[in-house]
Amino acid sequence: MLATALARFPRLELQLSVTSLDLLPRLSAELGRTVYCKRDDTTSLALGGNKVRKLEYLVAEALAEGADTLVTAGAIQSNHVRQTAAVAAQQGLACVALLENPIATQDEDYLHGGNRLLLDLFGVEVRPVAALDDPHHQLQAEAQRLRQQGRTPKVIPVGGSNALGALGYVRTGLELADQLDALALQPAAVIVASGSAGTQAGLDLAFNERCPAVPVIGITVSRTVDEQLPKVAALRQQLAALLGLADPAIAPRLHDGYQGPRYGEPNPGTLAAIRRLARLEGLVLDPVYTGKAMAGLLDLVARDELPPGPLVFLHTGGTPGTFAYRHWFTS
Known part of the structure; x- marks a missing residue:
């Protein structure tokens, strides 16, 4: 149904290949549970990103x-x-x-x-x-x-992040669902940074159709859950209306506590998560979005607050911005 609805909307084919879904073996071994990474940091334009x-x-x-x-x-x-x-x-x-x-x-x-x-x-x-x-x-x-x-x-x-732009992450959600099917993998959750809300809204709508038992969990990067929830919910509702679908009955899932001190400024947990993934997997996260989202994933695993089973982390990119934060890593 979603694929048919998406076909009504013109798009430029800028992202010509499917981004990979990679196992993170050393992180998985250290955490004691399997973690995969959807590599949207490797999209085809201007050093990648969602x-x-x-x-x-x-x-x-x-x-x-x-x-x-x-x-x-x-x-x-x-x-x-x-x-x-x-x-x-x-x-x-x-x-x-x-x-x-x-x-x-x-x-x-x-x-x-x-x-x-x-x-x-x-x-x-x-x-x-x-x-x-x-x-x-x-x-x-x-x-x-x-x-x-x-x-x-x-x-x-x-x-x-308006309804039209969020169609891109409905497509991505369907792409990810196909990759999960190919691996016969049902993850416990998909973890994503939640900022302007379009990525989470699109994924949520796609997974509601293709993988309804798999929650999409947003880690807020600039707001509390109380502030972010209505943004994601409103955009998801607009997106569903654009596609001619009913909005899912379940509220978007979010966690905060990792976004401080403010948008664009990393905290010690962010920097630690970036260093940990770099040294375990050679994977570069950024201080604004994916570093905070990974800090959330690591903390939620440590506190046993996620459902049991494999996890998928959506890497939304941001690599070039990491080089602008040298002071935070050396101070």
């Missing part, structure tokens, strides 16, 4: 509308902005990005390295803002400024 999945739909819509400029927003080290900029370059579009400094740092690596360096390489017009406290209206105002210049902008929401 946002390309959403941009396949969002940029297809922009091109159909005759846009000549993509307008989006995020932190200085935003993975979403980096991949939006890369798609724009690939498709011959301009890209304008509103960037904030959410951790108020003057660290040179953060301000100029990592994802920020790549924006310059992709030719982005960067417009610094004091804060993205109302990103919807800020992006609309920027789009209006561009229209007054005679340009044809298309707003790409923060994180690519």
Whole structure:
């Protein structure tokens, strides 16, 4: 049913191959339970990451509308902005990005390295803002400024997380379900970083059809569960409506406690999780999303708060941003 519904929506085929589902043998042995990693850090565009999945739909819509400029927003080290900029370059579009400094740092690596360096390489017009406290209206105002210049902008929401963008993670959920079927594997849970909510909402809807006994558990990266739950629930409901489906009756599953001190700033548990996976598996996590999500997985396993059985960790990427955080790893 979902595959048929998805076929109605045009998309750019930017992610041309299936990302692997890899066993993490040394981590599994250390934890005493099997852990697999879905490698969306290895998607095919601009050093990888999950946002390309959403941009396949969002940029297809922009091109159909005759846009000549993509307008989006995020932190200085935003993975979403980096991949939006890369798609724009690939498709011959301009890209304008509103960037904030959410951790108020003057660290040179953060301000100029990592994802920020790549924006310059992709030719982005960067417009610094004091804060993205109302990103919807800020992006609309920027789009209006561009229209007054005679340009044809298309707003790409923060994180690519509206119902159309979240279709990308419905597709990914079906892809992952096929991989699990091929391995005859029913995991106890899928663990994912939960930020702008589109990734979790799309996976949840796909698994509700294909793997209804497998919970998708979001580890919040910037909010408490009370703040994040309505975001995920609302987007999942919008996504279901877009596809002509009923929204699942079960509320999205979330855990917090790993997101502090704020979005974009790692805590000791985040840094420890990044080091542990690097040294056990040669796997690079990032300090904003996947490091916090893995810290949650490790802690929930240690406290025996997850159902018994194998776990799947969705690696949503962020590798370039890791290089902007050298100070946090050396201080």
